[in-house]
Each structure stands twice: as C-alpha cells, then as structure tokens.
Amino acid sequence: MRIKESAERQYLEEVFSKLDFDQHDSQLLADTLVDADLRGISSHGIQRLAWYCRMIKDGTIIPQNKAKVIRERPGTILVDANQNMGQLATILATHKIIEKAKKTGVAIAVIRNSNHFGTAGYYTRLALKAGLVGIALTNTRPLVVPTNATQAFLGSNAFAFAFPATPHPFMFDGATCVVSGGKIQVHDKKNEPLPGEWAVDKNRKVVTDAQEAEDILATAAFTEGEQKGGGVLTLGGNSAANSNYKGMGNSIVIELLTGILAQGSISADTVSGKHDFSQFVMVFDPAFFGDPEVLKQDATSMLNRIRQLKHIPGKEIWIPGDREYRFLAENQEKGVSIDEKTYQEMKEIGAELNIHVPE
Amino acid sequence: MRIKESAERQYLEEVFSKLDFDQHDSQLLADTLVDADLRGISSHGIQRLAWYCRMIKDGTIIPQNKAKVIRERPGTILVDANQNMGQLATILATHKIIEKAKKTGVAIAVIRNSNHFGTAGYYTRLALKAGLVGIALTNTRPLVVPTNATQAFLGSNAFAFAFPATPHPFMFDGATCVVSGGKIQVHDKKNEPLPGEWAVDKNRKVVTDAQEAEDILATAAFTEGEQKGGGVLTLGGNSAANSNYKGMGNSIVIELLTGILAQGSISADTVSGKHDFSQFVMVFDPAFFGDPEVLKQDATSMLNRIRQLKHIPGKEIWIPGDREYRFLAENQEKGVSIDEKTYQEMKEIGAELNIHVPE
Numbered sequence: 001m002r003i004k005e006s007a008e009r010q011y012l013e014e015v016f017s018k019l020d021f022d023q024h025d026s027q028l029l030a031d032t033l034v035d036a037d038l039r040g041i042s043s044h045g046i047q048r049l050a051w052y053c054r055m056i057k058d059g060t061i062i063p064q065n066k067a068k069v070i071r072e073r074p075g076t077i078l079v080d081a082n083q084n085m086g087q088l089a090t091i092l093a094t095h096k097i098i099e100k101a102k103k104t105g106v107a108i109a110v111i112r113n114s115n116h117f118g119t120a121g122y123y124t125r126l127a128l129k130a131g132l133v134g135i136a137l138t139n140t141r142p143l144v145v146p147t148n149a150t151q152a153f154l155g156s157n158a159f160a161f162a163f164p165a166t167p168h169p170f171m172f173d174g175a176t177c178v179v180s181g182g183k184i185q186v187h188d189k190k191n192e193p194l195p196g197e198w199a200v201d202k203n204r205k206v207v208t209d210a211q212e213a214e215d216i217l218a219t220a221a222f223t224e225g226e227q228k229g230g231g232v233l234t235l236g237g238n239s240a241a242n243s244n245y246k247g248m249g250n251s252i253v254i255e256l257l258t259g260i261l262a263q264g265s266i267s268a269d270t271v272s273g274k275h276d277f278s279q280f281v282m283v284f285d286p287a288f289f290g291d292p293e294v295l296k297q298d299a300t301s302m303l304n305r306i307r308q309l310k311h312i313p314g315k316e317i318w319i320p321g322d323r324e325y326r327f328l329a330e331n332q333e334k335g336v337s338i339d340e341k342t343y344q345e346m347k348e349i350g351a352e353l354n355i356h357v358p359e
Numbered sequence: 360m361r362i363k364e365s366a367e368r369q370y371l372e373e374v375f376s377k378l379d380f381d382q383h384d385s386q387l388l389a390d391t392l393v394d395a396d397l398r399g400i401s402s403h404g405i406q407r408l409a410w411y412c413r414m415i416k417d418g419t420i421i422p423q424n425k426a427k428v429i430r431e432r433p434g435t436i437l438v439d440a441n442q443n444m445g446q447l448a449t450i451l452a453t454h455k456i457i458e459k460a461k462k463t464g465v466a467i468a469v470i471r472n473s474n475h476f477g478t479a480g481y482y483t484r485l486a487l488k489a490g491l492v493g494i495a496l497t498n499t500r501p502l503v504v505p506t507n508a509t510q511a512f513l514g515s516n517a518f519a520f521a522f523p524a525t526p527h528p529f530m531f532d533g534a535t536c537v538v539s540g541g542k543i544q545v546h547d548k549k550n551e552p553l554p555g556e557w558a559v560d561k562n563r564k565v566v567t568d569a570q571e572a573e574d575i576l577a578t579a580a581f582t583e584g585e586q587k588g589g590g591v592l593t594l595g596g597n598s599a600a601n602s603n604y605k606g607m608g609n610s611i612v613i614e615l616l617t618g619i620l621a622q623g624s625i626s627a628d629t630v631s632g633k634h635d636f637s638q639f640v641m642v643f644d645p646a647f648f649g650d651p652e653v654l655k656q657d658a659t660s661m662l663n664r665i666r667q668l669k670h671i672p673g674k675e676i677w678i679p680g681d682r683e684y685r686f687l688a689e690n691q692e693k694g695v696s697i698d699e700k701t702y703q704e705m706k707e708i709g710a711e712l713n714i715h716v717p718e
Contacts, residue, residue, distance in 0.1 A: 075434045076464030076647045105435030106641075108465045110648055148676050149668040161608075163615045170615065172608040178595070179602060196600035204671055229669065235594050235605050236537070241555035242596050243538060249520075249531040249679045250609070252665070256522045256529065260657050261648045268664065282465075282641075288435045289469055289620045298619050305627065306611070309508040310588065312563055317507050320608045 001343060002335035007358035008046060009034050011346070015049065018353040019056055020063040025088055032087045032118040035125075037336035040327030041173075043182030044119045046338065050345040052085070052116075060275050061085055061115055067092050070112075075100055077109045078262075083274070086117030086138070090279050094123045097283050098130045106284035112262035114277050120160030121173030121324075127283040128162050128169055131292065136160045137280040139258040139267045141221035144177045145231040147245040150204050152220035152231030155267030156180050157254035162321075164286070164296040165303055171321030176250045178233045181217050188214040189339075197237035202229025206238055224272045254280075360702060361694035366717035367405060368393045370705070374408065377712040378415055379422040384447055391446045391477040394484075396695035399686030400532075402541030403478045405697065409704040411444070411475075419634050420444055420474055426451050434459055434466045437621075442633070445476030445497070449638050453482045456642050457489045465643035471621035473636050479519030480532030480683075486642040487521050487528055490651065495519045496639040498617040498626045500580035503536045504590040506604040509563050511579035511590030514626030515539050516613035521680075523645070523655040524662055530680030535609045537592045540576050547573040548698075556596035561588025565597055583631045613639075 012030035013023075021029060037045030055061045065082040067089035072078070077096050081089030093109035100107035117123075120136040127134025140155035156175035163170040174180065179198050187194055187210035197206050199213035207213045207230070216230040234247030259266035262278035270277060286295050303319050311317050331337070338346070350357035368389050375385035396404030414420045424441040426448035431437070436455050440448030452468035459466035476482075479495040486493025499514035515534035522529040533539065538557050546553055546569035556565050558572040566572045566589070575589040593606030618625035621637035629636060645654050662678050670676050690696070697705070709716035 071647070073464040073647055074462070075460075075466070076643065078648055101434075103433070104463050105432040106465055106467050107434070108643060146665050146668060146676055148670045148674040149665070150671065151669045153665060153668055161612050161615075163612075163619075170611065172612060174605060174608075176605075178605075196598060196602070227669075235602060237596065237601050239555060243555070243594060245677065245679070246533060246535075246537075246594050249533075252529065252662075252679065253520050253522075253531060255661060256520075256658060260522075260654060260661065261645065263649050263653070263657065266661050268661075284435065284467060286620065288430070288432055289437055290622050294622070295619060298622065299615060302614060302619065302625050302627075303611075306505055306508070306512060309505060309512055310510045310586075311507045312509065315507040317505055318604065320604070320611065 001338055003338055003358045004335045005034055005038060005332060008037065008336055011350075011355065011358050012046065012049070014355045015349060015353060018355065019053070025063070028091055029085060029087055032122050034336070035122060036119050038328050038331045039324045040331065041119055041324070042337065042339070043180065043186070045336070046346065047342045048116070049349065053349060055115065069096065072096070075104045075107045077107070079109060079111045081111050081114035083113055083276075084115070086111070086114040086277060086279060087122075089114050090117045090123055090136070090281060091126065094126045094134070094281050094283070097281060098127060098132060101132055101283045101285050105288045106282070108280065108282045110261050111279040111281075112264045112276070113274070114264075114279055115275075116277060117279055119173060120158040121162065121171055123281050124160045124162035124171070124173070128164060131285070131287065132283040133163055133286050134161070135282045137254045137257055139255060139270070139277055141270050142227070142268045143181050143217055143220055143232045144234060144251055145200060145204070146248045147234065147240055150200075150202055150229050151227040153227070153268045154234075154248070154251040154255060156232060157251050157258075157267065159250070159254065163299055164292065165299040166296065168321055168325035170299060170303060170319065171324055173320070176235060176254060177247065178235050178237060181221070181232065184210060184213050184217060184232070197233055199232050200230050200238060204238065222271060360697055362697055362717045363694045364393055364397060364691060367396065367695055370709070370714065370717050371405065371408070373714045374708060374712060377714065378412070384422070387450055388444060388446055391481050393695070394481060395478050397687050397690045398683045399690065400478055400683070401696065401698070402539065402545070404695070405705065406701045407475070408708065412708060414474065428455065431455070434463045436466070436468045438468060438470045440470050440473035442472055442635075443474070445470070445473040445636060445638060446481075448473050449476045449482055449495070449640060450485070453485045453493070453640050453642070456640060457486060457491060460491055460642045460644050464647045465641070467639065467641045469617075469620050470638040470640075471623045471635070472633070473623075473638055474634075475636060476638055478532060479517040480521065480530055482640050483519045483521035483530070483532070487523060490644070490646065491642045492522055492645050493520070494641045496613045496616055498614060498629070498636055500629050501586070501627045502540050502576055502579055502591045503593060503610055504559060504563070505607045506593065506599055509559075509561055509588050510586040512586070512627045513593075513607070513610040513614060515591060516610050516617075516626065518609070518613065522658055523651065524658045525655065527680055527684035529658060529662060529678065530683055532679075535594065535613060536606065537594050537596060540580070540591065543569060543572050543576060543591070556592055558591050559589055559597060563597065581630060
C-alpha cells in the first residue's frame with residue numbers, strides 16, 4: 001500500500017510527541033524517516049518505528065534527554081547523544097560543523113553515547129543544502145565476519161558521501177559490507193534465495209537460504225558473549241583471492257573513526273551494556289577549491305560519461321544516487337510504499353497511543 | 360637479490376641529484392622509495408625509478424619546479440605541484456595541514472597539477488609521526504571498469520588510512536579496486552594465472568591469463584581516445600549480485616575528491632594532455648577526542664580481538680599493516696629485495712648518470 005508523505009509525517013510527529021519527544025525533536029525524527037521512505041530506503045524508514053518504540057520502552061533510548069556538546073575547537077566537535085535517538089545528536093552535530101566549516105574550510109564531529117541514526121545519507125544532504133560536501137559514518141550491531149574468521153565481529157558500518165551534481169547529487173550511502181542486514185531480511189520476507197556471496201555459516205560456507213542467513217544474523221546481532229558463528233561477508237565476498245580483506249579494512253576504518261574515537265562501544269560490544277553506537281561526520285567547503293558551479297558541472301560531466309560507457313547489452317550503468325532520486329520523484333507524487341507487516345505495526349502503535357493511522 | 364637500506368638510499372639520492380632535483384628534494388624522494396621497499400611494497404619502490412626517469416626526460420616531470428601553495432584557510436590548503444613529482448607537493452601539503460590541524464583539530468589538502476606520489480600510506484605515516492590520524496587519496500591512470508561497463512574509466516585510486524596501535528599502527532593502504540595493476544604485473548612476471556575475479560576483457564568475461572590481463576591494462580592505461588575495452592574490476596568482482604557497485608562507489612568518491620576538486624584531469628583523462636594526477640590528504644588530532652594513549656590501547660585491544668577470532672583451520676587473520684611491518688623488521692635487518700629486471704635498470708641508469716650501483 002501507499003500513503004501520502006504528508007500523512008506519514010503527521011502520523012510520525014504525533015507518535016514521537018506521545019512518546020515524550022518535544023515538538024521540535026518529533027518533527028526532526030519524523031523528517032528523517034519520511035526522507036528514507038521517500039527515497040525508497042524503506043529498511044530505514046517507518047519500518048523501524050516499532051523497534052524504536054521498544055528501545056524507548058526498555059530505557060535504551062530516553063526521549064527527554066538532550067544531546068550535549070562536550071567540547072569544541074575551530075574544526076572539531078565532540079557530542080554526547082545522551083542516550084537519545086542518534087538522529088537528534090547527529091543533526092545537532094552536523095549543523096554545528098557546517099557553521100565551523102564555513103569559517104575554517106573543514107570540520108568533523110564525533111558523536112558518542114548514541115543510538116541508531118537512520119540513514120547516513122541524511123546528514124550528508126544537510127551538508128549539501130548548506131553548499132558543503134559531507135561524509136557520515138556509523139558503527140552498528142556486530143554482523144560481519146573478517147577475512148578468514150568464522151565469527152561476526154565488525155558492524156555493517158554505514159558510509160555515506162554526497163557531492164553536488166545535476167540533475168541530482170552523487171549520493172553514495174550504504175553498509176560497507178557486501179549487503180546490509182536489511183537486504184537479507186527483505187529476501188527472507190519474500191522467500192527468495194540469496195543471489196551472491198552475502199553470508200556464511202559457522203564453517204564459513206556461503207549460505208543461500210535467506211531464512212538461514214537471517215537466523216545467523218539475528219543471533220550474531222543480539223547474542224551477548226561468545227558468538228555462535230557466521231555472519232555477513234565483507235565487500236569482496238568469501239575468498240581472500242577476491243581481496244575481501246580490503247572490505248574488512250574499510251569496515252575497520254569505520255570502527256576506529258566511530259566507537260574507538262568516541263570511546264564508546266565498538267560494534268562487537270553493542271550486544272550488551274548500554275548498546276551505544278557512535279557516529280562520525282565530516283563536512284568541507286568545496287568553494288575553497290573552486291567555483292562551486294564549475295565543480296558541479298565537472299562532476300556532472302564525469303558521471304554522465306560513466307553512465308554512457310560501453311556496457312553489457314541490455315544492462316544500464318547506474319551511478320550511486322540514481323535509484324534513490326528516481327524513487328524520490330515517484331514517491332513524492334504517489335506516496336511512500338508501506339509493507340503489510342509495517343502497516344500492522346503502525347496500527348498497533350496507533351491503538352496504543354490513541355493516534356489516527358493514515359489509510 | 361638484496362641491498363642494504365643505506366646503499367639504496369645513497370644510490371637514489373645521487374640519481375635524483377643528477378636529474379636536477381636539489382639536495383633536499385633528492386633526499387625526500389629517496390626516502391619515499393626506500394620506505395616502500397622496506398615495507399615490501401616493491402611495486403612502489405625503486406622499481407618505479409626507470410619510469411620516473413622516462414617522465415623526466417619527456418618533460419612530464421620537471422625537477423626544478425617547486426610546489427606552490429595557491430591559497431589557504433585555517434583548515435584547508437590548495438597546492439599546485441607545478442608538474443614536479445607528486446611526492447614533493449604532497450609532503451609539503453601534509454606538513455602544512457599537520458600544523459593547521461594542531462590548531463583547528465582537522466585540516467585537508469588538495470594537490471593539483473601533480474604526478475605519481477608513491478605510496479599513499481607515506482603521508483598518513485607523516486601524520487602519525489606528528490601524533491595525528493591521516494587519510495591520503497590519489498587518482499591514477501584509467502584501469503577500472505564500472506559495474507556493467509565493458510571499458511576502463513576509473514582509476515585504481517589509492518586509499519590510505521593510519522591509526523595508532525601497538526606493536527605497530529593500523530595501516531590500510533592500497534588500490535580501491537579489487538587489485539592494483541602492479542599485482543597483475545607480478546603474476547605476469549611469474550607466469551602465474553590470476554586466482555580471482557580481477558580483470559575482464561571487452562566482453563566482460565573474467566580473464567585468468569596474467570599476460571592477457573596485463574595487455575588489457577597497458578592498453579587501457581596508455582591509449583588516448585576510445586578505450587578498446589576490458590580492465591580491472593571494482594572491489595566486489597564481476598557480478599552486481601556481489602555488490603561490485605559499492606566498489607565502484609568507493610572509486611568515484613576518490614575521483615570526486617581528487618581530480619574534480621583539484622580541477623585537474625579525472626583518471627580517464629590522464630592518458631593525454633598533461634598526464635596530471637591529483638591528490639587529497641586529511642589529518643586530524645585524535646587527542647581532541649580522548650587521551651591518545653587510551654585511544655591507542657583501545658584500538659590495539661580491538662585489533663587483537665579480531666586477530667584472535669575463531670577462524671578457518673590453518674589460516675591466520677591479518678590486520679591491515681601486519682604484513683607491512685613484518686617486512687619492515689625483516690628488510691631493515693637483511694636489506695630490501697630487488698628483482699633482476701629492476702637491478703638491470705639500476706645499472707643502466709647508473710651507467711648513464713655515472714653513479715656507483717650498490718652490489
């Protein structure tokens with residue numbers, strides 16, 4: 001089914017208000033989820049609401065808490081999310097570093113004591129709106145098996161990067177491992193086999209049954225103590241001959257820039273204790289390097305040349321962002337897609353909080 | 360054969376001096392190549408000398424030119440390498456941003472009008488020596504075929520990242536594509552088949568014959584105008600089902616941060632005209648976020664836990680940097696390995712410039 005963007009937004013704002021977020025925070029949170037759904041990133045849209053509600057109920061997320069700036073320098077800021085939603089702290093931090101980067105040229109933020117922050121791309125788009133280039137990173141639950149290992153340890157660790165271009169920005173946003181846990185969930189829901197080297201079992205044998213993979217991931221992500229084995233592969237797949245250690249390297253870089261720099265939990269340790277995630281955001285001013293319009297044209301020209309390269313007959317060459325902005329145009333017109341299970345959850349939440357559910 | 364580090368250094372300093380680099384620049388250049396050979400990265404060591412000599416002879420590299428700072432802000436710097444060796448401009452830029460980051464917390468440099476800059480890791484190690492964390496990027500000749508494309512367009516685009524740890528830093532340094540061109544050359548020299556999904560032909564069929572792959576790469580990297588087809592694969596291999604578009608995304612991010620930001624050539628255009636490369640370096644001060652000793656211990660602890668995960672029997676889990684620092688210890692003691700072909704080239708260069716060649 002589809003519901004209008006405005007109806008989704010209103011529903012979400014009411015839910016978050018009833019959950020004791022103030023009006024401003026409720027609006028921000030609703031915007032991050034609506035934005036994901038509009039862009040076809042439904043794994044990070046309203047589908048997450050029931051999970052957020054559970055974390056609020058069990059005290060993992062505390063809606064009344066305000067994110068705090070711990071310290072700052074002209075180009076850096078350390079923010080304490082104060083056990084509230086990662087979105088709120090990261091929006092605060094991104095706005096702060098945008099102001100800094102306008103003065104110094106570049107700025108970075110590290111956010112500790114945080115939680116899930118939605119799509120990493122959201123914060124790079126905040127940078128774009130301010131005329132800046134942005135990078136956003138987060139660690140996650142432990143899902144990913146390093147090269148030659150048979151246990152999950154690393155997070156799926158998202159990386160987003162946005163750069164101005166026409167007709168839409170270059171927008172790279174996703175898990176650094178071969179696929180996100182969400183993509184395996186979708187195959188499980190649809191009862192479809194996994195088409196590539198996505199997940200392995202405890203003997204590091206590739207798993208193609210989506211439900212078996214989903215069971216392995218759920219166990220890896222939520223089991224305290226010793227891991228039972230198996231998980232998602234790093235980019236590069238199952239074989240070191242295909243350089244899957246480079247995918248591992250990318251994942252570890254994000255562990256260092258998030259959990260380690262923030263002195264919070266690394267992904268492997270988010271299964272217990274505070275369940276805290278950490279984030280890293282960087283923005284810089286491209287206008288320092290050249291006329292922004294020229295840079296934008298140059299980027300556009302390069303991306304168009306890539307789209308037009310000779311290719312496998314019948315296939316298209318997609319640039320990161322192409323799918324997302326196609327969905328955005330379609331969903332702004334027709335409304336966002338909501339799957340049946342998520343709609344049931346919306347109704348349950350609506351009944352519990354006495355809120356009208358869009359139809 | 361092996362030669363002592365000191366002998367390699369002296370030979371190189373003399374060669375560069377005879378080629379009209381001043382004494383300071385000759386020492387810097389020698390250090391970058393000796394450092395690569397010591398770390399076992401022989402593809403970027405003295406093996407490159409004959410190629411550098413050719414570029415100096417044909418005027419692509421101009422040894423007398425000095426790199427210039429075009430403009431700077433508290434956190435950013437734009438440097439013109441002035442058609443000299445990329446190493447010299449990037450060393451200058453890195454030292455400048457180290458000073459900036461000590462004041463502001465973070466700084467970035469973009470280098471235009473540059474050339475090959477050796478190993479990307481060299482500049483991240485300069486940052487480490489100053490107590491900072493560093494990232495270094497470069498574009499390259501066009502070698503890499505985007506997802507679904509049948510022509511090379513993207514560079515092999517190196518990414519290096521260093522973070523303090525014990526007994527040695529985390530040191531991730533390499534091409535963003537599945538393997539560097541150099542690794543395919545090595546298999547060709549040894550007459551060994553390619554063991555993974557490394558390269559494709561013009562029909563996007565995986566090539567396992569190293570010589571065939573090497574011919575495809577040489578054509579892609581040095582042919583002006585229309586590409587004949589084929590090249591190195593992005594990380595993720597030949598199939599979009601294994602998310603090779605994520606590898607493409609990583610490569611494009613580097614194109615944007617180097618050639619586009621510098622307003623120089625993108626990798627695809629380095630086959631003609633000025634043959635200019637562009638570089639990007641970022642450094643930040645980890646001490647802003649926490650006690651550097653604590654951060655180092657936390658990183659060490661995480662890396663050790665990864666090394667000790669359950670794994671495939673008989674295999675080891677290597678962390679990026681482990682191989683490099685093992686080579687470093689061995690080569691500092693025994694001397695660096697030089698292959699026969701490179702030693703022949705050293706003798707030819709020695710004869711031409713009237714320089715003693717180490718034995």
